[in-house]
Amino acid sequence: MEAVNCCLPVTEDVVWVRVEEAAESGRVRRLATNLAERLAFPPTRAAEVGLAVTEIGTNLHRHAVEGQVVLRSVRGADRAVIEVLALDRGPGIVDLDLALADGQSTTGTLGVGLGAVRRLADDFAITSRRDRGTILSARFRPERRDADDDVSASGLTRPLGGEEVCGDAYAVRTAPDRLTLMMCDGSGHGPLAATAAREAVRVFCAEPASAPEEMVARLHAALRGTRGGAVAVADLDLVRRTVRFAGLGNIAASVLADGRKRGMVSVPGVAGYQARTIRAFDHELPPGARVVLHSDGLTERWTFDPELVTLPPLLAAASLLRDAGVRRDDASVLVASS
Missing domain, CATH: 3.30.565.10 (Histidine kinase-like ATPase, C-terminal domain)
Structure with missing residues (x-):
């Protein structure tokens, strides 16, 4: 995926x-x-x-x-x-x-x-x-040269064993002093779940920037006619040092800072099928904090580890997937620096 x-x-x-x-x-x-x-x-x-x-x-x-x-x-x-x-x-x-x-x-x-x-x-x-x-x-790189990439967010997806495609997907939008993260866990697994997740990525990238709750509402509408899934959007304001989060379904989200893991709340529902209410919540984003989104292919029982805020985002994502990933589902994790 x-x-x-x-x-x-x-x-x-x-x-x-x-x-x-x-x-x-x-x-x-x-x-x-x-x-x-x-x-x-x-x-x-x-x-x-x-x-x-x-x-x-x-x-x-x-x-x-x-x-x-x-x-x-x-x-x-x-x-x-x-x-x-x-x-x-x-x-x-x-x-x-x-x-x-x-x-x-x-x-x-x-x-x-x-x-x-x-x-x-x-x-x-x-x-x-x-x-x-x-x-x-x-x-x-095709031609050898020194590193020139500033990677502020990175993630990893892994399909359910036996599947060739992952039904989870994520995307990142960048703007001056802002990062916006999106994750979709397509319902079930396999090609139909992947189709729903790809549609969420397409809409997230194509639509104008908007508040997380508005984007989740757009994703909910866009996923009608697909298998649907869980979706979440986190908007990191790197000047005001806040993160605004809206989730529909079981995408887990956390802020890692000051030696603690602080969870962010999603509301029940399935994007494309059922959304009684879509709400956003604001959270503090201390300097040096990391924001983590992951699907239910990872258990939520993992605890704060100091390495998760110091490793490059890709290695932090891989560490979480290795240690908290479960084998019975597609899995995805996205880690953003702030």
Whole structure:
């Protein structure tokens, strides 16, 4: 399912691969190389992407527990890049500096490939905690150059096991001193749920900017004739330091700040079918706060973790999905910095 950033690149989670057998490393490499070719990467750069992904997959197989690789395409107006995300529940890396040195391998880490992956990638980020696991992201542009992306919000979607498409989707609109987030969890799963979620993204991006409760009402009207779903919109005012939130259905939303997780309230209903009332609520947005939206593919029982306000948004989203995700449903999570 596409995760759309209005005015920023469009991100698509192309495939999730669980790396438990040695053969999966080769599969991940082939998928990554094919993606690079589809995005018109030069052959040399496509080979570098394949090498980096091979290192990631091989070391997940050798050292990690429940290792997974996510391949993502990030398409802008004039270029497309590849983003690789790896996450596991393994023993973690005791000494990241040592592990990132080329040629180093320590039992219980991702191993010798980390230094090579960081060197080949244009952007690289990693977090690892003992007995909890490791998460890394690596971004590859067609032509090598220094990082130039300021990513203030990032998310992740994962389909229900056995499904090829995710019925959840999110989008982000940007304006000076403002971020507006939208998430839709299409009812059920599979192609019909994905169709509803895509329609919510289309309308959110096409309609003029409006208050969250007005946008939710528009989404409710737009989803008539589809399977419908849960929708939510959060508007972050970075000057007034407030977030206005409106939700219809079971999209969970929280503000993370001052060592606490503060929930934001959605009202009962199903967009496209039933909405007795649509209300918005205002919340404080302290400096440095994070705003998190997620579908019911994640349990709401997760608690505040200081890393969630310091990690890059994508790694924070991946951490939440790994630790709070449930396997019986589509899942999506969106994290925004403020």
